[in-house]
Amino acid sequence: MPVEQIADGRKVWQKRNRREQLTHWASWFAGVAVFVYCWQQISESTTWFFVWDAPRIAGDILTRATPPKWFYINELWEPIWDTLNIATLGTLLALCLAVPTAFLAARNTTPSTMIIRPIALLIIVSTRSINSLIWALLLIAIIGPGVFAGVLAIAIRSIGFCAKLLYEAIEEIDQKQVEAITATGASRWQVMAYGIVPQIMPAFAGVAVFRWDINIRESTVLGLVGAGGIGLQLSASLNVLAWPQVSLILIVILLAVILSEWVSAKVRGAII
């Protein structure tokens, strides 16, 4: 107890009593001990020569990579276009699948909480928890390399994310508006179209541009495993150590990301 009575009747107050103080110190001690131990383990399995050498190598690569090979841009237009398409089509496909999933998962719209809702939640969790690169590897094994595999990988990866945010929005709607529409004698679908959809439109638009923004970034790396887009050029250039090309590609990716960031900020601003 922080407040203690001492002999002369005054009260003293301390943040922790003696036992709490001891555990506090003991946990700090244990924490430091674990840190030191882990550091030793890491140190043993690291070739320190490479680490000490790293700044020199990095500097070396930087000099080789500058200036970027500007005219290589002519070979990049198509991959850039592919990358944008993968992100955009993937997001659209994901939204088409995420909307019904969200309605099935939301507690106030699901037709059955016992069977259908858990299935919808399972879809959400499983698609969300696997990285799009891994989806791409799987899909390439199934449908072969190319842009289509990229679109599907992005779409599958995004379903869970979009559906989760959407179903949370559905669960937070104002139920009174739904009741008012129900009371007019509207059918189930009309209640959905009039009572629920207008309320979740801002969330829907926000989720769509947010996910599109993320997918632009994700689709730039899909090419590394052969799923189309600018990543393909990146891995090819890395393999032949063509550093000036690599630096140009990185600049292009940076610009694309900034652009998507700007667009989604504008759109979100317009909605709210």
Next chain:
Amino acid sequence: MHWAPPVSFPCPSERKENALLLSLKSLTKTYRTGDKALVSVSLDIPKGQVVALIGPSGAGKSTLIRCINRLVEPTEGQVLLDSVDITELSSSGLRRERRRMGMIFQEYALVERLTVMENVLSGRLGYVGFWRSFLRKYPQSDVDEAFRLLDRVGLLAMADKRADELSGGQRQRVGICRALIQNPSLLLVDEPTASLDPKTSRQIMRLICELCEERGLAAIINIHDVALAQMFVQRVIGLQSGSVRFDGPPTALTPDVLTEIYGEEDWQATIRKDDEEDAEAAVA
């Protein structure tokens, strides 16, 4: 208790229609939490009669009107609307009967992100198919009626505004239009004025009663404000702990009756006197 026709009131029904519209038979509602919100309530409401339902909060007023259109499923008893038992209906039958019961809510319950016109037209959802309503292709007669109603409540200029741009009183007027465009025989009104200032409250109550009068509608109006209820209705029902404790004309609301419904208080100031009423009528 028996209801005697009132002698004269500001919002009386001149019609002598005593045909029965709504009849509740031992209506009981026990919520899953165990709350006995209604205990065997029986009531008869003739066509065209405006009834105020008063009672302390938690008395079961909202539950009562929600059981009538089955937004809340009654546990026991019957709701007969023109001798059709609402409690027995399948979901499509229930939708058909709901068209005949317009509902008006305390916090308006407009779809905030839709326009005033869309909100009014949503009262026709029970009559038009899904795709027509989805594409906003309502029959011209519905649109004409919507404009007529908006004009009647003084909101014609607001038709294209979004509902969340309106003031409380304006929103409630839109709510009234939405209920009336259903072409109902009965209005279920849940505390229409609880979120409004005193002046707007009176205007809204007057509007509801005038419209009921014009269209020969019956209405059940839940209301906190006893004086406001007395000003406008022909019959008052007092609810307490889920059962009816008073049923009679507004003039019969004595301090004793109010004590029975609400508990011990000095009720003298709450009850309207006739001379006051005349003075107000003159001002209005």
